[in-house]
Amino acid sequence: MANQSPIPVVVNGAAGKMGREVIKTVAQAADMNLVGAIDTTPEHQGKDAGELAGLSEPLEIPITNQLEPMLAFASQEKQIGVMVDFTHPDSVYDNIRSAIAYGIRPVVGTTGLSPEQLQELANFADKASTGCLVIPNFSIGMVLLQQAAVTASQYFDHVEIIELHHNQKADAPSGTAIKTAQMLAEMGKNFNVPVVEETENLVGAKGCQGGEGIRIHSVRLPGLVAHQEVIFGAPGQIYTLRHDTSDRACYMPGVLLAIRKVLELKSLVYGLEKIL
Helix, strand or coil: CCCCCCCEEEEEEEHHHHHHHHHHHHHHCCCEEEEEEEEHHHCCCEEEEHHHCCCCCCCCCCCECHHHHHHHCCCCCCCEEEEEEEECCCCCCHHHHHHHHHCCCCCCCCCCCCHHHHHHHHHHHEEEEEEECCCCCCCHHHHHHHHHHHCCCCCCCEEEEEECCCCCCCCCCHHHHHHHHHHHHHCCCCCCCCCCCCCCCCCCCEEEECCCCCCCEEEECCCCCCEEEEEEEECEEEEEEEECCEEEEEHHHHHHHHHHCCCCCEEEEEEECCCC
């Protein structure tokens, strides 16, 4: 799909750590035009999005908490608009529906959507013939880890997933860990078949169930950014896959790719690997 003019982009969750990084990245992309910055945090209302993101010069785009008026504004642009959403699990479902209703293509990094909500949004996007990308993790490295895990699962019958994030993350397990477990569960085998009668002396000691016997463990600590391990075990060997994020800039190539790709879609697509 040839773009004749820059892609209008609205960033929702603009004052958050990911939102600020997206603003910097979109502002520097030649084929994109930042047209709006949304955030509900009271102390950031009216602030310049560029200054808040740490750019050397203001963008003359004030932070506002008015999502629907901004979506309406973006829908009047010559080019189809995109909403990048890094907000909160409590609001992301309504944000996506609102964007689709205005003909704006959502690119969603917010996790916490239930399978039922994802299905409802997929149905809504289908009816509107509107592209939507829901991506638990924008890192190319994480996609590679997940692909390696799927390959390893053909040879190992025991696996555990450990995800570690900063203590400001609202949902657990992470969407990335859930997605990884789903990919392994699709292999059609039952993992971690017990060899003894197992008892948890403390509820949750062995993690939560991610399907087909796969267990997920969540860690929340200050000082962490985003990290995941997939640990496979077999007699006499352990195979560990690990991805560490030290800077949120690692997500930006994936975000830019998603903004460009979502314009070509007519339905909801889940996962970065689907557009690579």
